[in-house]
Amino acid sequence: MRARWIRTGRGLACLVLCGALASCQRPTQPLLPPPLFEFQGPSPEPLASRENNLPAQEIRDADTPATMEDFERYAGTIRILFGRGSAELTPIARAVLDRQAAWLRAHPDIRASLQGHADELAPREQQFALGEKRAAAMKFYLTARGVAPQRLFVTSFGRERPVATGSDEASQCQNRRGETVLLGLPGLSRP
Amino acid sequence: MRRSILSAVLVPLVALASPLRAEGPLHVDITQGVASPLLIAVPDILSGSIPDVAGGEDAGAALAKIVRADLVSTGLYRLVPFDGHYAIADEIAFAPFARAGAQALVIGRARPAGNNLLAYDCALYDVFGAHVEASQRIIVATAQWRRAAHKCADMVFAFTTGDPGHFDTRMLVAAQDGAIPGQRTRLVSMDYDGANPTELTQGKELVATPRFGPGSRRIVFLSYVDAAAPRLVVADLDSGSTTALKLPAGVPSAPRFSPDGATIVFSLAYDGDADIYAVNLASNSVRQLTSGAGTDTSPSFAPDGSAIVFESNRSGDSQLYVMAPDGSDQRRVSFGAGGHASPVWSPRGDLIAFTQIDGGALRIGIMKPDGSKERILTSGSRDEDPSWGMSGRAIMFQRTAAGAMLPTIWLTDLTGKVQQPVATGAAASEPAWSGKRP
Numbered sequence: 001m002r003a004r005w006i007r008t009g010r011g012l013a014c015l016v017l018c019g020a021l022a023s024c025q026r027p028t029q030p031l032l033p034p035p036l037f038e039f040q041g042p043s044p045e046p047l048a049s050r051e052n053n054l055p056a057q058e059i060r061d062a063d064t065p066a067t068m069e070d071f072e073r074y075a076g077t078i079r080i081l082f083g084r085g086s087a088e089l090t091p092i093a094r095a096v097l098d099r100q101a102a103w104l105r106a107h108p109d110i111r112a113s114l115q116g117h118a119d120e121l122a123p124r125e126q127q128f129a130l131g132e133k134r135a136a137a138m139k140f141y142l143t144a145r146g147v148a149p150q151r152l153f154v155t156s157f158g159r160e161r162p163v164a165t166g167s168d169e170a171s172q173c174q175n176r177r178g179e180t181v182l183l184g185l186p187g188l189s190r191p
Numbered sequence: 192m193r194r195s196i197l198s199a200v201l202v203p204l205v206a207l208a209s210p211l212r213a214e215g216p217l218h219v220d221i222t223q224g225v226a227s228p229l230l231i232a233v234p235d236i237l238s239g240s241i242p243d244v245a246g247g248e249d250a251g252a253a254l255a256k257i258v259r260a261d262l263v264s265t266g267l268y269r270l271v272p273f274d275g276h277y278a279i280a281d282e283i284a285f286a287p288f289a290r291a292g293a294q295a296l297v298i299g300r301a302r303p304a305g306n307n308l309l310a311y312d313c314a315l316y317d318v319f320g321a322h323v324e325a326s327q328r329i330i331v332a333t334a335q336w337r338r339a340a341h342k343c344a345d346m347v348f349a350f351t352t353g354d355p356g357h358f359d360t361r362m363l364v365a366a367q368d369g370a371i372p373g374q375r376t377r378l379v380s381m382d383y384d385g386a387n388p389t390e391l392t393q394g395k396e397l398v399a400t401p402r403f404g405p406g407s408r409r410i411v412f413l414s415y416v417d418a419a420a421p422r423l424v425v426a427d428l429d430s431g432s433t434t435a436l437k438l439p440a441g442v443p444s445a446p447r448f449s450p451d452g453a454t455i456v457f458s459l460a461y462d463g464d465a466d467i468y469a470v471n472l473a474s475n476s477v478r479q480l481t482s483g484a485g486t487d488t489s490p491s492f493a494p495d496g497s498a499i500v501f502e503s504n505r506s507g508d509s510q511l512y513v514m515a516p517d518g519s520d521q522r523r524v525s526f527g528a529g530g531h532a533s534p535v536w537s538p539r540g541d542l543i544a545f546t547q548i549d550g551g552a553l554r555i556g557i558m559k560p561d562g563s564k565e566r567i568l569t570s571g572s573r574d575e576d577p578s579w580g581m582s583g584r585a586i587m588f589q590r591t592a593a594g595a596m597l598p599t600i601w602l603t604d605l606t607g608k609v610q611q612p613v614a615t616g617a618a619a620s621e622p623a624w625s626g627k628r629p
Contacts, residue, residue: 087463113419120372120591123532123546123553123575124400124621125458126502126509128413128444129486132460153419156442156460160399161373165596167551167572183419 066107068182075099075180080138082176084119087133089141093178097138100180101145108148111183114138116156117163119172124159131156134178153183217295217317217324219267219351228269229351232293232318233259234283235276238301243333244309250301250336251279254311257340258297260384261358262347264602265585266609268295288318295324295351299343309333313343315350325350337386338628348582354539357580358383359628362587362600363391363401363410364619370596372620373397378412380428383580383587383624385600385614391426400621404448407625411446411455423457425472437475438468445489449516450496456480458488467501467518480518491535491543492516493560500524500534500543500560509548513560524562533576536560538626539583542605546575555588557605568607573598578624587613587622 072078080093116131135154143149164171219229238251245253262268271293279300288296296316304310314326327346329339338359345356366379375394378401392398397415414424422435423443441461448455456469465486470477481487485505492499500513509532511525525531530548547554553575558565573591591598597618603610
């Protein structure tokens with residue numbers, strides 16, 4: 001995560017902690033209609049974007065138990081972020097999902113719950129649909145990266161489980177997220 | 192449960208000349224707004240303490256206080272202050288109330304009725320005509336003593352407006368602990384004014400979008416018992432039984448009962464597309480009502496079952512559409528400023544309440560079903576989730592104050608001039624207002 005100071009349209013300085021999402025840089029922009037997400041599959045742009053500077057890590061050998069910690073260590077994060085009202089995967093999100101897909105391919109017995117979340121700035125009901133749209137985009141991408149679709153379970157929490165509150169953009173942009181939670185791990189309680 | 196026998200025994204003391212509609216001097220003409228609310232006096236008639244009523248306070252005074260709060264919350268009545276009180280056996284003269292300017296007078300006399308029952312004789316008088324307009328003997332279990340006052344206020348409201356009162360009703364909210372939304376959320380039912388809360392779920396799982404069926408007995412809500420697969424759950428509050436609906440693959444949300452209670456309409460999101468479906472509760476047959484790109488959600492039936500209003504972003508931003516119950520004849524009805532979301536059809540059928548999206552702000556508004564006469568009622572920064580009272584004359588909604596983390600529940604009249612918070616105790620969201628209680 002990088003921190004940077006942004007000048008908003010109202011002339012306020014706002015600390016943005018959400019990485020390089022363009023929407024986070026314009027806190028006062030009106031709600032735009034969500035772009036249609038691409039059904040033609042992942043775009044071929046280079047995955048090693050500037051922000052993608054996590055050191056490449058090896059998937060450990062078969063003796064390493066499959067745990068949420070090992071998944072998170074390898075993928076860097078279980079969480080990806082989206083733009084406001086959008087279910088489009090950013091280059092950073094794609095890079096994270098690439099690593100998640102690699103780990104999931106190496107652990108074919110593990111299933112995953114893809115959990116879409118939305119911010120608190122729009123009415124409740126439509127945010128359930130937006131969360132599902134985000135999680136469906138994750139599933140589509142992971143499937144294209146070689147993870148069997150039967151192993152992936154799409155769900156949406158709408159705006160009911162925010163990680164950050166406060167009506168400011170710096171808080172709300174962290175809620176526009178998708179999380180990959182592993183299922184079927186030995187000794188793991190339900191997510 | 193027990194209360195079905197004990198609660199609502201209503202014996203008319205004096206025959207009501209006309210059941211609801213009154214054209215006499217005590218009629219409140221709501222179509223003209225609240226420019227001239229009815230001047231009404233509700234004096235304390237002391238009854239002394241009655242066991243299990245009002246925590247040992249004077250029962251008559253406690254009941255009169257609730258009647259006054261009910262009536263004032265509508266904006267249709269202005270209380271004429273009356274210093275002093277009467278004893279239960281006193282004869283009450285009209286003259287002091289006429290001098291104070293009261294047009295209407297409500298006299299409630301509370302007595303123990305034996306066997307843990309409370310009798311409340313509630314009468315509405317025309318002060319200038321000096322005669323009784325309506326009266327009821329209300330008998331309730333002492334544990335439900337507040338309902339006696341609500342029923343008395345309902346009688347006054349019904350006689351003076353021609354619409355059924357919304358005071359003897361329940362409300363569902365998603366209550367929660369902690370400082371951040373989504374922590375230990377639980378479904379709580381309570382009287383419409385926040386009294387008598389009952390926890391329906393224990394806070395182990397996330398719950399959302401509770402709604403009442405017709406009346407106050409059945410509810411439907413979204414339950415995350417299995418976080419990977421949220422389900423719509425129908426619960427019977429009398430028997431305590433719950434049923435998870437069997438639905439096609441996808442994430443369901445925004446359920447709402449049909450007026451006859453036989454069907455639930457909801458939004459089902461699957462593969463990035465959300466459409467409106469209907470499930471018949473008897474046959475469990477599921478029917479898709481909308482299709483195509485865009486998010487279709489928040490369906491709500493007209494009270495006569497002839498149409499469904501819903502929200503869709505098919506035109507770019509969120510707007511309201513109306514369709515036939517089979518999904519045909521879809522047409523956009525909202526054309527006012529900003530986006531429109533979360534529509535709810537009034538129980539009277541004459542209005543649709545909605546959440547207006549104006550930049551970053553959310554506000555409660557109402558419009559006619561054809562989209563005309565749109566009015567925004569609230570001016571908070573995040574006011575949303577409107578729910579109608581059964582009178583069609585009041586709306587409950589959720590307000591998150593600027594800078595606040597957690598929402599509270601508010602009540603507004605249809606002018607937006609009379610707004611007040613509802614005392615729900617803990618933080619609460621997503622109010623759902625019941626219909627008539629048994």
